[in-house]
Amino acid sequence: MKTITPSAGTPISVFNLLRGLLPPFTNNISAFSVVMKQFSRQRYCMFVNSGTTALYVTLMALKGLSDRKEVILPAYTAPSLILPIRKAGLEPKLCDISLDTFNFDLDALSLLVTENTLCVIPVHMFGLACDMGRINKIANKKGVYVIEDAASSLGTIINNKNAGAFGDVGFYSLNRGKNLSTLSGGCIVTGLEDVQKLISAEIDKIRKPGLKLKIGIMVKTVALALAVRPLFFTIMRRLISKFKYTTLHTDFDSFKYTRFQAGVGLSLFKKADKIFEERNKKGRFLRDQLNDVEGLVLPEILRHSEPAYNQFPIVLKDSNKRDLLYFEINRQGVECTILYPDPVHKAHDLGYGLANDPFPSASYMAKRLLLIPTHPLISFESLKVVVDVIKSNI
Numbered sequence: 539m540k541t542i543t544p545s546a547g548t549p550i551s552v553f554n555l556l557r558g559l560l561p562p563f564t565n566n567i568s569a570f571s572v573v574m575k576q577f578s579r580q581r582y583c584m585f586v587n588s589g590t591t592a593l594y595v596t597l598m599a600l601k602g603l604s605d606r607k608e609v610i611l612p613a614y615t616a617p618s619l620i621l622p623i624r625k626a627g628l629e630p631k632l633c634d635i636s637l638d639t640f641n642f643d644l645d646a647l648s649l650l651v652t653e654n655t656l657c658v659i660p661v662h663m664f665g666l667a668c669d670m671g672r673i674n675k676i677a678n679k680k681g682v683y684v685i686e687d688a689a690s691s692l693g694t695i696i697n698n699k700n701a702g703a704f705g706d707v708g709f710y711s712l713n714r715g716k717n718l719s720t721l722s723g724g725c726i727v728t729g730l731e732d733v734q735k736l737i738s739a740e741i742d743k744i745r746k747p748g749l750k751l752k753i754g755i756m757v758k759t760v761a762l763a764l765a766v767r768p769l770f771f772t773i774m775r776r777l778i779s780k781f782k783y784t785t786l787h788t789d790f791d792s793f794k795y796t797r798f799q800a801g802v803g804l805s806l807f808k809k810a811d812k813i814f815e816e817r818n819k820k821g822r823f824l825r826d827q828l829n830d831v832e833g834l835v836l837p838e839i840l841r842h843s844e845p846a847y848n849q850f851p852i853v854l855k856d857s858n859k860r861d862l863l864y865f866e867i868n869r870q871g872v873e874c875t876i877l878y879p880d881p882v883h884k885a886h887d888l889g890y891g892l893a894n895d896p897f898p899s900a901s902y903m904a905k906r907l908l909l910i911p912t913h914p915l916i917s918f919e920s921l922k923v924v925v926d927v928i929k930s931n932i
Contacts (some may be wrong), residue, residue: 545849545873546556547766548633548719548806555760558789558801566800570781573807578703580727584741586797589689589711590746592620592724594792596707597657599736601626601759602780602926603645606656611687612642613900615661617685617878617885625790628656632883632890634897641668643899648676657683662691662701664851664909665717665817667843668705670696674857685709692717693846706730707737710801714762717846718813720799721759745801747793756798766915771873787887813914814846820912821922822845827925828852833932835858835906847911849875852928857905859932863925864908868889872920875909 558566570621571583588593597609605896609623612631633650636643651658660668670686677684683865686705688694692712694701707730710716712723720913728734747755806813828834834837835853839845854860860876868872883890889919890896910924 541768542772542871542873543768543911543916543920544766544771544903545875545909546715546719546909547911548911549766550719550759550763550802550806554805556804557765557805558756558759560801565614565851566804567795570800570804570807573804574725574727574898578700578708578727578809580703580708581729582695582727583729584726584737585732585794585800586724586726586741587725588713588722588746588790589709590790591792592711592726593619593659593685593687594625594790595737595740595744596685596709596726597622597626599742600656600732601628602736604656604683606654608652608655608804609659610647610650610655610660611659611882612663613883613897614878614881615663616689617880617882618790619659619880620886620888621787621790630888631655632888633898634899637835637853637899637902638838638842639809640664640666640853640903642673644669644672644676647673651676651680653680654681655680655931657685659685659687659690661687661693661703664837664849665691665694665821665847666837666851667691667694667696667701667845669840669842674704683804684705689713690716690848691811691846693817695846696840697842702727705902707733712803715848716804717817718810719762720806722835723795723799723803723841726816732790741794744792744794747796750795751793752798755796757801759799760785766913768915770797779932783877795897801931810899815913816914817846817848818844820916820918821845821850822922823918824850824910824912825926828928831929831932834928847912850912852908853903853912854906854908860906860908862931864929864932867910867924868895870923870927871924872911872916872924874911874924877907878904879907879930918926
């Protein structure tokens with residue numbers, strides 16, 4: 539039986555799980571908060587159950603400081619980001635992406651920011667760093683907040699500082715597909731006291747998870763620790779597939795982060811540097827191997843940045859090749875993914891006309907993007923197989 543390496547994987551050990559089960563008097567959340575404040579070099583850190591909730595409570599807080607209504611985000615990113623924006627009573631506005639960086643088209647962004655813009659949300663897609671210096675300059679000219687979405691870029695470094703620490707507020711995701719996972723979770727960091735107080739007030743309104751939910755989180759975290767390992771993933775693949783997202787989210791649940799998850803996260807962070815470096819090394823390997831392959835577009839890397847790749851993105855100039863490579867790479871035992879099949883403006887009705895596509899680069903990427911795993915549990919031998927498949931089928 540050929541083993542299959544999953545697309546995502548945080549190496550959660552028995553020790554990491556036991557750390558979460560320490561006696562209740564151990565304040566895991568407070569201890570994890572100290573670690574994340576040191577990591578981000580920010581004064582304040584707060585936890586919730588997901589990155590989506592993290593964005594929602596942040597937007598609700600900023601509403602208390604401004605009567606502006608518009609929120610600008612990339613036209614190719616997680617469509618679920620629309621949900622907290624709308625739930626907060628705000629209006630999403632899209633900005634096209636650059637096919638050079640795979641992030642915001644900054645020239646387009648500079649034209650979109652107006653006196654009605656509450657905030658801009660740069661997303662470090664795939665772990666690729668955005669140009670935060672330029673984004674902050676664009677926002678500052680209009681007195682606009684910057685919420686830095688580092689959900690998929692925990693561990694990415696920009697100018698010797700961790701992504702997530704450049705905006706007015708930053709947030710990370712600890713969901714099962716992210717760079718470091720406690721099954722679920724969202725971490726918010728900021729240096730602004732007034733913003734922190736308002737975010738904390740919003741978090742206070744969120745329900746505490748009941749005993750049944752807490753036990754469910756523990757059981758699923760143990761299952762995740764097994765499922766990300768190639769042998770167990772291969773054996774359990776049919777069962778695991780039932781828990782993968784296959785439809786567009788229409789809502790999200792919000793509750794407080796659990797002490798158990800914080801303990802697991804605190805323990806995992808002792809090896810975080812190694813995990814992030816593994817992701818960077820595997821991304822560098824794929825870039826070196828694929829850099830001169832005709833028919834591929836690879837993202838430019840921001841100067842003075844080191845990506846902790848969530849996955850390694852490639853764009854196929856011929857969209858028909860994408861499906862062929864997807865099938866062949868998976869057949870060779872590596873689970874590559876397509877991510878979001880549609881850009882945000884085609885996944886949600888945001889009032890944009892589609893006759894003349896307003897975001898052509900986002901649409902181009904959606905039909906041609908393929909993601910290759912870079913997590914610590916995939917071997918370089920498996921990545922060499924992926925490279926050979928790509929070179930043989932382009």
